[in-house]
Amino acid sequence: MSHPTLGPFEPRLVRQRKRRARASFRDASFLHERVCADLADRLEVIPRPFERVLALGGYGxxxxxxxxxPELSARVASIFEADLDLVDPEFLPFAPGAFDLIVSPLALHxxxxxxxxxxxxxxxxxxxGLLLASLFGGETLTELRLSLIEAEFELxxxxxxxVSPFADLQDIAGLLQRAGFALPAADRDVVAVRYAEPMRLLSDLRAMGETSALRERNxxxxxxxxxxxxxxVYHTRYADENKRVLATFEILTATGWSPHESQQKPLRPGSAKTRLADALNTKEQSAGEKPSDT
Incomplete structure (x- = not known):
């Protein structure tokens, strides 16, 4: 199927990177493990069963x-695994209303x-139904990006x-709302990883299937x-006292609910039962009125 929307990524390369990563993924899965643990933590505080679950990304x-x-497992009956080397999220092959829960650990970027x-x-x-999705944010790999730019400008x-572009936190909740999700929210977790050398970082990115798949390549x-x-440049600018270099990963987590009449609704303007001035024990005045001295 052709892609009508041209964007920064080449889908064929994305699938190729993810397919190759299947054999090496567990060698560098620490970020995905952290994200999956965080998503599970969030589910544990939601006291409801999830009969049908889609896990988009994360290789299981x-x-x-x-x-x-055990407590969470008792409430999650069936998990369908789908990774980017097999499923195209821009053309999902699922029926409407197929799942109670969709989780996506580090895939949607x-x-x-x-x-x-x-x-x-x-x-x-x-x-x-609930969507919980984690994806890399705009601060991810800042050090690598800037080091490559400086080296190329110099030479x-x-x-x-x-390096691939990533979304910013302020964009995520708006995108959820635009897509029709109720109660949209987004938060961030910044993970600082230290490497003995930058080449080890590149090896981990390849193992995770996270190397660049830009459509317009350099x-x-x-x-x-x-x-x-x-x-x-990387060593000069980003090494610590032990000569280990910093790699930043910003992880954004998006939360949204499929709309339902039982969900909390925002109050209508003017429906408040208590005036703000009364709550603050102060005098109410119009926007154009000057405050009095008494």
């Missing part, structure tokens, strides 16, 4: 996390049409895209000369 880690928690994918995820939920006089190959200079 979310299912493992649920099974390790690879979507060209994120608003459209969120709409499809909402439609795949039953009324009052070539210009720089092109090498016309200049990432030569050893550029990479070596980027690593020098």
């Amino acid at each position: 880690l979310f299912s493992e996390e649920v099974r390790a928690r 690879w979507i060209n049409d994120l608003p459209g994918a969120l709409i499809q995820l909402r439609l795949a939920l039953r009324p009052d 070539l006089g210009g720089a092109g895209p090498r 016309p200049t190959n990432l030569s050893r000369r550029i990479l070596a200079r980027a690593f020098e």
Whole structure:
């Protein structure tokens, strides 16, 4: 199926990266494990059963996390696993209302049409169904991005895209609302990882299937000369006293509910039973009125 929406990513490359990562994923799954544990923590405080669950991404880690928690496992009956090497989130093959819960650990940042994918995820939920999705945010890999840019400007006089773009926190809740979710919310977790050398970071990104899959790739190959200079910059700017370099991962978590009449609604303007002035024990005055001295 062709993609009508052109975006920054080449879907074929995304699937290729994720397919290759299946064999090596467990060697660098620490971020996904952290995210799956966080998603499970959030579910544990929601006292309701989830009969049909879709886990989009994570190569089975979310299912493992649920099974390790007996109380939560008793409330989660069936988990359908779907990863980006098999399922295209922009063309989901699920019937409307198929799931009570959709979780997506670190997958949706690879979507060209994120608003459209969120709409499809909402439609795949039953009324009052829950979406919990974690994705990388805009501060992710800032150090690597800036080191590559500086090295290329120094050696070539210009720089092109090498690291994928990521969404910002302030965009996520708005995208959920635009997609029709009720009670949308988003929060962030910034994870600082230290590496003995930048090459180890690149190895982990390859193992996770998180290397660049940009549609418009840099016309200049990432030569050893550029990479070596980027690593020098990386060490100079981002190494600690033990000569270990910093890699930042910003993880955004989006929460939204499929609309249902039982959900809490915002109050209508003017429906409050207590005036704000009374609550603050002060005198009410119009916006154009000057305050008195008494």
